[in-house]
């Protein structure tokens with residue numbers, strides 16, 4: 001047997017063994033629901049206690065996605081048909097799709113195994129990302145320095161980069177990915193952008209000018225415990241992995257509902273098993289508290305983007321009220337400039353608006369916190385690709401295009417932020 005073939009089979013059997021230890025999504029489907037009346041919106045919301053929503057319905061005209069097992073399928077369809085809620089199949093067999101992607105990834109990794117360059121076009125495990133952080137710091141010691149930002153509930157170290165050209169104090173931009181662990185492309189995008197920043201400094205005049213004027217802080221994997229869990233146990237784990245003594249069977253909480261801003265208000269769930277559970281108290285999650293403290297300790301942070309997926313949106317505060325933030329006009333100007341550059345790359349459409357207008361009410365998010373409590377004017381949450389065709393199972397071959405377009409967004413956005421003095 002040729003060497004490459006045995007390696008390929010080795011990788012494949014390893015991957016399949018890993019997949020077999022986790023939640024089996026064979027026969028699961030993802031449906032898109034499009035309620036047309038307020039009554040239908042409420043009827044769909046009533047399903048949230050029983051079904052796992054990838055995206056919630058909060059208003060008329062805002063579609064939502066729900067994943068169902070083979071056993072749940074008929075119950076859901078009957079419920080929707082009885083109430084005439086428009087719906088369609090987005091993913092016919094989630095397990096099959098995951099398996100196909102694992103096979104493609106294994107083949108790609110084995111075919112590149114002698115290529116020493118890091119492959120930004122595939123999803124990587126936490127261990128691989130930690131090694132990549134060491135390697136890229138070694139490759140660009142003058143520009144990039146990693147540091148300890150927090151320790152996770154399960155005791156993992158959470159490391160971030162400071163990307164800087166010098167020792168003088170400069171304004172700062174903070175970027176983070178993967179606060180929700182199943183949103184893999186948000187993490188892959190952080191890796192892609194890190195490499196663009198350091199490799200294009202001194203090459204691309206736009207990047208050089210940005211990095212001469214600001215320092216960039218970049219946290220590639222925020223929710224490290226959750227991310228590890230998505231590779232070893234459940235591909236669609238969203239929350240932290242903390243144990244709540246009062247409800248030991250419901251693990252974790254939504255870290256992006258755990259910030260100390262309007263905590264536990266609208267758009268959260270008091271049910272500890274819910275994906276929208278904000279935790280027992282504000283900043284109950286050690287990762288959230290430590291990262292928030294770190295950002296609070298930085299001087300002159302001008303902008304923050306927390307990357308998520310999916311939906312193709314850049315969102316400003318607020319999530320908890322329909323009131324517009326005082327800086328909304330400037331925020332939209334920065335966003336529209338970014339969006340124009342983004343569109344020029346692959347013709348993809350992203351939307352700029354407030355969190356509440358785009359995803360419905362939510363409280364305790366990082367963008368609301370850093371805008372309200374830390375006064376970071378350009379605080380954003382971003383939802384990367386796609387619009388639901390693959391959802392959280394976005395194929396590896398969309399990582400680079402996603403990175404390219406959002407990198408273009410970032411350059412135009414950062415230019416606006418720097419010029420706004």
Ligand SMILES: [Zn+2]
Pocket residue numbers: 179180183308309
């Ligand atoms: Zn998210």
